[in-house]
Amino acid sequence: MYAIIDIETTGGDYDEEGITEIAIYQYDGCKITDQFCSLVNPKKQIQPFVKKLTGINEKMLKNAPAFFEVAKRIIEITNNCIIIAHNAAFDYRVLKTEFKRLGYAYERKTICTITLSKKLLPDQKVFSLGKLASNLGIPFSDRHRAFGDAQVTLKLFELLVEKDIGKNIIREHTKVLKNNKTPKRYLKIIDKLPTKMGIYYILDADNEIIYIGKSKNIKQSVIRDLTSSNKKSLIIQNKISKVSFSITGGELTTHLKQQNEIKINRPALNSSAKYRIYPIGIRIDNTKTYHNIILEQVKNNFKYIAVYKNKKLAKKAILILASEFGIQLKHSNFSTLKNKNSNIITPNFNKIIQENESSKQHNKKIMELCESLSYPFSDFLLTENGRKYGEFTFILVKNYQFKGYGYFELNHQIKSMSQIVSRLVSMEENNDAKKLICSFLISKKYLKLINL
Structure with missing residues:
Protein backbone atom coordinates (compact mmCIF):
# COMPACT_ATOMS: atom_id res chain seq x y z
CA MET A 1 0.00 0.00 0.00
CA TYR A 2 1.26 3.46 -0.90
CA ALA A 3 0.49 7.00 0.26
CA ILE A 4 1.18 9.61 -2.42
CA ILE A 5 1.87 12.88 -0.62
CA ASP A 6 2.48 16.49 -1.50
CA ILE A 7 3.01 19.31 0.99
CA GLU A 8 3.06 23.09 0.58
CA THR A 9 4.90 25.09 3.25
CA THR A 10 5.48 28.65 4.48
CA GLY A 11 9.09 28.63 3.32
CA GLY A 12 11.78 29.99 5.62
CA ASP A 13 14.77 28.59 7.46
CA TYR A 14 15.56 24.87 7.44
CA ASP A 15 13.32 22.94 9.85
CA GLU A 16 11.42 26.14 10.63
CA GLU A 17 8.85 25.75 7.86
CA GLY A 18 5.21 25.17 8.62
CA ILE A 19 2.73 23.19 6.51
CA THR A 20 0.10 25.28 4.71
CA GLU A 21 -1.53 22.51 2.67
CA ILE A 22 -1.31 18.72 2.52
CA ALA A 23 -2.76 16.19 0.08
CA ILE A 24 -2.58 12.41 0.48
CA TYR A 25 -3.87 9.71 -1.88
CA GLN A 26 -3.83 6.17 -0.49
CA TYR A 27 -3.13 3.83 -3.40
CA ASP A 28 -3.13 0.01 -3.47
CA GLY A 29 -1.25 -0.37 -6.74
CA CYS A 30 -4.50 -0.47 -8.67
CA LYS A 31 -6.79 2.32 -7.45
CA ILE A 32 -7.11 5.13 -4.93
CA THR A 33 -8.55 3.65 -1.74
CA ASP A 34 -8.68 6.79 0.42
CA GLN A 35 -7.76 10.45 0.17
CA PHE A 36 -7.25 13.49 2.36
CA CYS A 37 -6.63 17.10 1.39
CA SER A 38 -6.68 20.13 3.65
CA LEU A 39 -5.32 23.60 4.12
CA VAL A 40 -3.37 23.89 7.37
CA ASN A 41 -2.91 26.97 9.54
CA PRO A 42 0.83 27.07 10.35
CA LYS A 43 0.47 29.92 12.89
CA LYS A 44 3.31 31.78 11.19
CA GLN A 45 3.95 34.08 8.25
CA ILE A 46 4.23 32.78 4.70
CA GLN A 47 7.24 33.91 2.71
CA PRO A 48 6.25 36.37 -0.09
CA PHE A 49 7.75 34.25 -2.89
CA VAL A 50 5.76 31.24 -1.63
CA LYS A 51 2.51 33.23 -1.71
CA LYS A 52 3.24 34.14 -5.30
CA LEU A 53 4.14 30.54 -6.23
CA THR A 54 1.23 28.72 -4.56
CA GLY A 55 -1.42 31.42 -4.31
CA ILE A 56 -1.92 30.47 -0.65
CA ASN A 57 -2.02 33.42 1.79
CA GLU A 58 -2.72 34.00 5.49
CA LYS A 59 -6.32 35.05 4.82
CA MET A 60 -7.08 31.67 3.23
CA LEU A 61 -5.63 29.87 6.26
CA LYS A 62 -7.35 31.93 8.97
CA ASN A 63 -10.06 29.32 9.60
CA ALA A 64 -8.05 26.27 8.50
CA PRO A 65 -7.25 23.55 11.09
CA ALA A 66 -3.87 23.58 12.82
CA PHE A 67 -1.56 20.64 12.22
CA PHE A 68 -2.41 18.96 15.53
CA GLU A 69 -6.06 18.85 14.40
CA VAL A 70 -5.27 16.85 11.25
CA ALA A 71 -2.35 14.80 12.65
CA LYS A 72 -4.51 11.79 13.59
CA ARG A 73 -6.02 11.62 10.09
CA ILE A 74 -2.53 11.73 8.53
CA ILE A 75 -1.36 8.87 10.76
CA GLU A 76 -4.43 6.78 9.87
CA ILE A 77 -4.29 7.25 6.09
CA THR A 78 -0.54 6.55 5.92
CA ASN A 79 -0.56 3.59 8.31
CA ASN A 80 1.19 0.53 6.79
CA CYS A 81 1.92 2.61 3.69
CA ILE A 82 5.08 3.59 1.86
CA ILE A 83 5.18 7.34 1.28
CA ILE A 84 5.61 8.36 -2.36
CA ALA A 85 6.58 11.96 -3.08
CA HIS A 86 8.41 14.04 -5.67
CA ASN A 87 11.48 15.02 -3.66
CA ALA A 88 10.44 12.72 -0.83
CA ALA A 89 13.32 13.83 1.39
CA PHE A 90 11.74 17.29 1.69
CA ASP A 91 8.10 16.25 2.23
CA TYR A 92 9.03 13.51 4.69
CA ARG A 93 11.40 15.78 6.66
CA VAL A 94 8.74 18.50 7.01
CA LEU A 95 6.12 15.94 8.06
CA LYS A 96 8.44 14.38 10.67
CA THR A 97 9.28 17.84 11.99
CA GLU A 98 5.62 18.73 12.48
CA PHE A 99 5.01 15.46 14.37
CA LYS A 100 8.17 15.98 16.43
CA ARG A 101 6.75 19.32 17.61
CA LEU A 102 3.78 17.33 18.92
CA GLY A 103 6.07 14.83 20.66
CA TYR A 104 5.25 12.00 18.24
CA ALA A 105 7.85 9.89 16.40
CA TYR A 106 6.48 9.55 12.88
CA GLU A 107 8.27 6.82 10.87
CA ARG A 108 7.46 5.59 7.39
CA LYS A 109 9.35 4.11 4.45
CA THR A 110 9.65 6.43 1.46
CA ILE A 111 10.12 6.30 -2.32
CA CYS A 112 11.20 9.40 -4.22
CA THR A 113 9.81 9.75 -7.74
CA ILE A 114 12.73 12.01 -8.72
CA THR A 115 15.19 9.21 -7.92
CA LEU A 116 13.00 6.64 -9.69
CA SER A 117 12.60 8.91 -12.72
CA LYS A 118 16.36 9.36 -13.09
CA LYS A 119 16.75 5.59 -13.10
CA LEU A 120 13.75 4.60 -15.25
CA LEU A 121 13.49 7.66 -17.52
CA PRO A 122 17.16 8.27 -18.39
CA ASP A 123 16.33 10.16 -21.60
CA GLN A 124 14.66 12.98 -19.69
CA LYS A 125 16.85 16.05 -19.20
CA VAL A 126 14.92 17.80 -16.42
CA PHE A 127 13.21 15.99 -13.53
CA SER A 128 10.98 18.67 -12.07
CA LEU A 129 7.38 17.53 -11.72
CA GLY A 130 6.14 20.10 -14.24
CA LYS A 131 8.70 19.19 -16.92
CA LEU A 132 8.14 15.45 -16.51
CA ALA A 133 4.37 15.90 -16.70
CA SER A 134 4.72 18.00 -19.87
CA ASN A 135 7.13 15.58 -21.57
CA LEU A 136 5.09 12.50 -20.62
CA GLY A 137 1.73 14.01 -21.57
CA ILE A 138 0.34 13.93 -18.02
CA PRO A 139 -2.42 16.57 -17.60
CA PHE A 140 -1.36 19.05 -14.91
CA SER A 141 -3.73 21.64 -13.46
CA ASP A 142 -3.41 23.41 -10.10
CA ARG A 143 0.39 23.44 -10.13
CA HIS A 144 2.08 24.15 -6.79
CA ARG A 145 -1.07 23.23 -4.93
CA ALA A 146 -0.84 20.05 -2.87
CA PHE A 147 -3.84 18.26 -4.41
CA GLY A 148 -2.74 19.04 -7.99
CA ASP A 149 0.88 18.04 -7.42
CA ALA A 150 -0.11 14.85 -5.59
CA GLN A 151 -2.43 13.77 -8.43
CA VAL A 152 0.37 14.21 -10.98
CA THR A 153 2.84 12.41 -8.71
CA LEU A 154 0.42 9.47 -8.59
CA LYS A 155 0.17 9.37 -12.41
CA LEU A 156 3.97 9.55 -12.66
CA PHE A 157 4.38 6.74 -10.11
CA GLU A 158 1.96 4.52 -12.05
CA LEU A 159 4.04 5.05 -15.19
CA LEU A 160 7.31 4.37 -13.33
CA VAL A 161 5.99 1.11 -11.87
CA GLU A 162 5.15 -0.05 -15.40
CA LYS A 163 8.63 0.87 -16.63
CA ASP A 164 10.24 -1.06 -13.75
CA ILE A 165 10.57 -4.24 -15.83
CA GLY A 166 13.02 -5.78 -13.33
CA LYS A 167 10.34 -5.39 -10.62
CA ASN A 168 12.78 -3.79 -8.18
CA ILE A 169 9.98 -1.71 -6.64
CA ILE A 170 8.02 -4.89 -5.98
CA ARG A 171 11.05 -6.77 -4.67
CA GLU A 172 12.10 -4.02 -2.28
CA HIS A 173 8.76 -2.70 -1.10
CA THR A 174 6.17 -5.51 -1.31
CA LYS A 175 4.62 -6.12 2.08
CA VAL A 176 5.79 -9.39 3.66
CA LEU A 177 2.99 -11.63 4.85
CA LYS A 178 3.21 -13.47 8.17
CA ASN A 179 5.22 -16.64 7.79
CA ASN A 180 2.73 -19.34 8.65
CA LYS A 181 0.96 -22.07 6.74
CA THR A 182 -2.60 -21.61 7.96
CA PRO A 183 -5.63 -21.17 5.67
CA LYS A 184 -6.13 -17.74 7.27
CA ARG A 185 -2.90 -16.62 5.65
CA TYR A 186 -4.23 -17.55 2.22
CA LEU A 187 -7.44 -15.64 2.91
CA LYS A 188 -5.38 -12.53 3.66
CA ILE A 189 -3.56 -12.92 0.35
CA ILE A 190 -6.74 -13.46 -1.64
CA ASP A 191 -8.60 -10.59 0.02
CA LYS A 192 -6.10 -8.04 -1.31
CA LEU A 193 -6.31 -9.15 -4.94
CA PRO A 194 -8.43 -7.56 -7.70
CA THR A 195 -10.79 -9.42 -10.00
CA LYS A 196 -9.36 -7.61 -13.05
CA MET A 197 -7.08 -8.69 -15.88
CA GLY A 198 -3.37 -8.51 -15.24
CA ILE A 199 -0.11 -10.10 -14.12
CA TYR A 200 0.57 -11.42 -10.64
CA TYR A 201 3.92 -12.12 -8.99
CA ILE A 202 4.52 -14.74 -6.30
CA LEU A 203 7.70 -14.22 -4.27
CA ASP A 204 9.41 -16.43 -1.72
CA ALA A 205 10.99 -15.50 1.63
CA ASP A 206 14.21 -14.43 -0.13
CA ASN A 207 12.34 -11.85 -2.25
CA GLU A 208 12.81 -13.98 -5.37
CA ILE A 209 9.96 -14.09 -7.87
CA ILE A 210 9.14 -17.79 -8.18
CA TYR A 211 6.15 -17.48 -10.49
CA ILE A 212 4.64 -14.89 -12.86
CA GLY A 213 1.07 -15.60 -13.84
CA LYS A 214 -1.42 -13.89 -16.13
CA SER A 215 -5.17 -13.93 -15.86
CA LYS A 216 -8.41 -12.25 -16.88
CA ASN A 217 -9.28 -12.49 -13.17
CA ILE A 218 -6.21 -12.25 -10.92
CA LYS A 219 -8.03 -13.22 -7.72
CA GLN A 220 -9.57 -16.30 -9.29
CA SER A 221 -6.20 -17.52 -10.63
CA VAL A 222 -4.40 -17.06 -7.30
CA ILE A 223 -7.21 -18.92 -5.52
CA ARG A 224 -6.63 -21.77 -7.96
CA ASP A 225 -2.87 -21.69 -7.28
CA LEU A 226 -3.47 -21.80 -3.52
CA THR A 227 -6.05 -24.60 -3.58
CA SER A 228 -4.98 -26.92 -6.42
CA SER A 229 -2.97 -30.09 -5.84
CA ASN A 230 -0.79 -30.12 -8.97
CA LYS A 231 2.99 -29.94 -8.63
CA LYS A 232 3.32 -26.23 -9.40
CA SER A 233 0.53 -25.22 -7.01
CA LEU A 234 1.94 -27.29 -4.15
CA ILE A 235 5.33 -25.59 -4.55
CA ILE A 236 3.62 -22.17 -4.54
CA GLN A 237 1.66 -23.04 -1.40
CA ASN A 238 4.87 -24.12 0.32
CA LYS A 239 7.07 -21.19 -0.67
CA ILE A 240 4.80 -18.15 -1.02
CA SER A 241 5.82 -15.25 1.19
CA LYS A 242 4.80 -12.15 -0.73
CA VAL A 243 2.31 -11.39 -3.46
CA SER A 244 1.86 -8.50 -5.82
CA PHE A 245 0.06 -7.74 -9.05
CA SER A 246 -0.06 -5.37 -12.00
CA ILE A 247 -3.33 -4.47 -13.70
CA THR A 248 -2.77 -4.46 -17.46
CA GLY A 249 -6.10 -3.71 -19.13
CA GLY A 250 -5.76 -5.25 -22.58
CA GLU A 251 -5.40 -8.95 -23.31
CA LEU A 252 -2.51 -8.55 -25.78
CA THR A 253 -0.65 -6.29 -23.35
CA THR A 254 -1.10 -8.95 -20.67
CA HIS A 255 0.41 -11.67 -22.89
CA LEU A 256 3.31 -9.45 -24.01
CA LYS A 257 4.06 -8.26 -20.49
CA GLN A 258 4.10 -11.77 -19.06
CA GLN A 259 6.37 -13.31 -21.71
CA ASN A 260 8.77 -10.36 -21.46
CA GLU A 261 9.01 -10.40 -17.68
CA ILE A 262 9.42 -14.17 -17.55
CA LYS A 263 12.42 -13.88 -19.86
CA ILE A 264 13.92 -11.09 -17.72
CA ASN A 265 13.20 -12.47 -14.22
CA ARG A 266 13.37 -16.20 -15.10
CA PRO A 267 11.09 -17.49 -12.30
CA ALA A 268 11.67 -21.12 -11.31
CA LEU A 269 8.05 -22.14 -11.88
CA ASN A 270 7.84 -20.59 -15.35
CA SER A 271 10.57 -22.88 -16.69
CA SER A 272 8.68 -23.81 -19.87
CA ALA A 273 8.40 -20.15 -20.91
CA LYS A 274 11.84 -18.90 -19.81
CA TYR A 275 13.16 -19.16 -23.32
CA ARG A 276 10.34 -19.49 -25.86
CA ILE A 277 6.58 -19.88 -25.79
CA TYR A 278 6.67 -20.94 -29.45
CA PRO A 279 9.75 -23.17 -29.93
CA LEU A 373 2.87 -13.18 -42.22
CA SER A 374 4.47 -9.78 -41.62
CA TYR A 375 3.14 -6.67 -39.89
CA PRO A 376 0.66 -4.62 -41.96
CA PHE A 377 2.70 -1.38 -41.73
CA SER A 378 6.28 -0.49 -40.85
CA ASP A 379 5.14 1.86 -38.04
CA PHE A 380 1.81 1.47 -36.25
CA LEU A 381 -0.03 1.43 -32.95
CA LEU A 382 -2.55 -1.11 -31.70
CA THR A 383 -4.84 0.20 -28.99
CA GLU A 384 -6.73 -1.74 -26.31
CA ASN A 385 -8.68 -0.95 -23.19
CA GLY A 386 -6.59 0.44 -20.33
CA ARG A 387 -6.44 -0.38 -16.65
CA LYS A 388 -9.39 1.83 -15.73
CA TYR A 389 -12.26 3.78 -17.26
CA GLY A 390 -11.07 6.47 -19.66
CA GLU A 391 -7.60 4.97 -20.11
CA PHE A 392 -6.26 3.09 -23.13
CA THR A 393 -3.23 0.94 -23.92
CA PHE A 394 -1.04 1.28 -26.98
CA ILE A 395 1.37 -1.28 -28.47
CA LEU A 396 4.07 0.24 -30.67
CA VAL A 397 5.68 -1.32 -33.74
CA LYS A 398 8.38 0.82 -35.38
CA ASN A 399 10.44 -0.16 -38.44
CA TYR A 400 8.68 -3.56 -38.37
CA GLN A 401 10.01 -4.10 -34.82
CA PHE A 402 7.89 -4.39 -31.67
CA LYS A 403 9.08 -1.68 -29.26
CA GLY A 404 6.83 -1.98 -26.22
CA TYR A 405 3.56 -0.70 -24.76
CA GLY A 406 2.23 2.26 -22.80
CA TYR A 407 -0.90 3.93 -21.46
CA PHE A 408 -2.72 7.12 -22.45
CA GLU A 409 -5.97 8.90 -21.69
CA LEU A 410 -6.11 11.63 -24.32
CA ASN A 411 -5.31 11.32 -28.03
CA HIS A 412 -2.89 14.25 -27.90
CA GLN A 413 -0.67 12.16 -25.61
CA ILE A 414 0.22 9.91 -28.56
CA LYS A 415 0.12 12.53 -31.31
CA SER A 416 3.89 12.45 -32.05
CA MET A 417 6.52 9.71 -31.93
CA SER A 418 8.41 11.59 -29.19
CA GLN A 419 5.28 11.61 -27.02
CA ILE A 420 4.70 7.92 -27.68
CA VAL A 421 8.30 7.03 -26.81
CA SER A 422 8.18 9.08 -23.60
CA ARG A 423 5.26 6.94 -22.34
CA LEU A 424 6.68 3.70 -23.68
CA VAL A 425 7.56 0.69 -21.52
CA SER A 426 10.31 -0.75 -23.72
CA MET A 427 10.42 -4.41 -24.67
CA GLU A 428 12.59 -6.37 -27.06
CA GLU A 429 11.28 -7.82 -30.30
CA ASN A 430 11.32 -11.62 -30.30
CA ASN A 431 9.50 -14.42 -32.10
CA ASP A 432 7.03 -14.87 -29.25
CA ALA A 433 6.06 -11.17 -29.22
CA LYS A 434 5.63 -11.06 -33.00
CA LYS A 435 3.49 -14.21 -32.93
CA LEU A 436 1.23 -12.74 -30.26
CA ILE A 437 0.82 -9.41 -32.07
CA CYS A 438 0.12 -11.07 -35.43
CA SER A 439 -2.46 -13.40 -33.91
CA PHE A 440 -4.34 -10.42 -32.45
CA LEU A 441 -4.09 -8.59 -35.78
CA ILE A 442 -5.56 -11.57 -37.64
CA SER A 443 -8.41 -11.99 -35.16
CA LYS A 444 -8.89 -8.17 -34.96
CA LYS A 445 -8.89 -8.29 -31.16
CA TYR A 446 -8.04 -4.62 -30.68
CA LEU A 447 -9.78 -1.25 -30.56
CA LYS A 448 -7.83 0.63 -33.22
CA LEU A 449 -5.00 0.01 -35.67
CA ILE A 450 -3.22 3.32 -36.28
CA ASN A 451 -0.80 3.62 -39.19
CA LEU A 452 1.94 6.04 -38.19
Missing part, protein backbone atom coordinates in the same frame (compact mmCIF):
# COMPACT_ATOMS: atom_id res chain seq x y z
CA ILE A 280 9.06 -24.37 -33.49
CA GLY A 281 9.82 -21.97 -36.31
CA ILE A 282 9.43 -21.67 -40.08
CA ARG A 283 12.08 -19.75 -41.97
CA ILE A 284 13.12 -19.25 -45.60
CA ASP A 285 16.47 -20.46 -46.88
CA ASN A 286 17.22 -18.07 -49.76
CA THR A 287 20.70 -19.43 -50.44
CA LYS A 288 19.24 -21.91 -52.94
CA THR A 289 17.98 -21.15 -56.45
CA TYR A 290 14.51 -22.22 -55.35
CA HIS A 291 14.02 -20.65 -51.92
CA ASN A 292 13.31 -23.43 -49.41
CA ILE A 293 10.82 -23.49 -46.56
CA ILE A 294 12.55 -24.81 -43.44
CA LEU A 295 10.69 -26.10 -40.38
CA GLU A 296 12.87 -26.59 -37.31
CA GLN A 297 13.48 -25.91 -33.64
CA VAL A 298 13.97 -22.14 -33.28
CA LYS A 299 17.63 -21.10 -33.26
CA ASN A 300 19.02 -17.76 -32.14
CA ASN A 301 20.89 -16.92 -35.33
CA PHE A 302 17.99 -17.24 -37.78
CA LYS A 303 14.99 -15.06 -38.60
CA TYR A 304 11.64 -16.87 -38.68
CA ILE A 305 8.55 -15.82 -40.58
CA ALA A 306 6.28 -17.64 -38.10
CA VAL A 307 6.57 -19.67 -34.89
CA TYR A 308 4.34 -22.32 -33.31
CA LYS A 309 3.92 -24.27 -30.08
CA ASN A 310 4.65 -27.62 -31.72
CA LYS A 311 5.54 -29.26 -35.04
CA LYS A 312 2.03 -30.51 -35.67
CA LEU A 313 0.60 -26.98 -35.68
CA ALA A 314 3.49 -25.68 -37.78
CA LYS A 315 3.06 -28.41 -40.41
CA LYS A 316 -0.67 -27.85 -40.61
CA ALA A 317 -0.19 -24.10 -41.06
CA ILE A 318 2.38 -24.52 -43.82
CA LEU A 319 0.24 -27.01 -45.74
CA ILE A 320 -2.67 -24.55 -45.72
CA LEU A 321 -0.44 -21.60 -46.67
CA ALA A 322 1.27 -23.61 -49.43
CA SER A 323 -2.13 -24.38 -50.91
CA GLU A 324 -3.24 -20.74 -50.61
CA PHE A 325 -0.15 -19.35 -52.38
CA GLY A 326 0.43 -22.26 -54.76
CA ILE A 327 3.86 -23.17 -53.38
CA GLN A 328 5.57 -26.48 -54.22
CA LEU A 329 6.59 -28.12 -50.94
CA LYS A 330 9.22 -30.22 -52.67
CA HIS A 331 11.32 -27.10 -52.04
CA SER A 332 11.26 -27.62 -48.29
CA ASN A 333 12.70 -29.89 -45.61
CA PHE A 334 9.35 -31.65 -45.10
CA SER A 335 8.05 -32.44 -48.59
CA THR A 336 6.94 -35.92 -47.41
CA LEU A 337 4.13 -34.37 -45.37
CA LYS A 338 1.59 -34.93 -48.13
CA ASN A 339 0.87 -38.54 -47.26
CA LYS A 340 1.00 -38.08 -43.49
CA ASN A 341 -1.45 -35.19 -43.44
CA SER A 342 -3.75 -35.90 -46.37
CA ASN A 343 -6.77 -35.11 -44.23
CA ILE A 344 -5.90 -31.40 -44.07
CA ILE A 345 -4.77 -30.91 -47.68
CA THR A 346 -7.08 -28.77 -49.79
CA PRO A 347 -8.54 -30.26 -52.98
CA ASN A 348 -6.06 -28.64 -55.37
CA PHE A 349 -2.97 -29.40 -53.24
CA ASN A 350 -1.73 -32.36 -55.32
CA LYS A 351 -1.97 -30.29 -58.47
CA ILE A 352 0.20 -27.58 -56.88
CA ILE A 353 2.87 -30.11 -55.90
CA GLN A 354 3.06 -31.55 -59.41
CA GLU A 355 3.36 -28.27 -61.31
CA ASN A 356 6.73 -27.20 -62.72
CA GLU A 357 7.60 -23.54 -62.46
CA SER A 358 10.63 -21.29 -62.74
CA SER A 359 12.64 -20.27 -59.71
CA LYS A 360 11.48 -16.69 -60.30
CA GLN A 361 7.84 -17.71 -60.08
CA HIS A 362 8.45 -19.88 -57.04
CA ASN A 363 10.45 -17.22 -55.19
CA LYS A 364 7.79 -14.60 -55.88
CA LYS A 365 5.21 -16.83 -54.18
CA ILE A 366 7.56 -17.29 -51.23
CA MET A 367 7.88 -13.50 -50.96
CA GLU A 368 4.09 -13.12 -50.99
CA LEU A 369 3.83 -15.75 -48.28
CA CYS A 370 6.36 -13.88 -46.12
CA GLU A 371 4.52 -10.58 -46.61
CA SER A 372 1.25 -12.18 -45.52
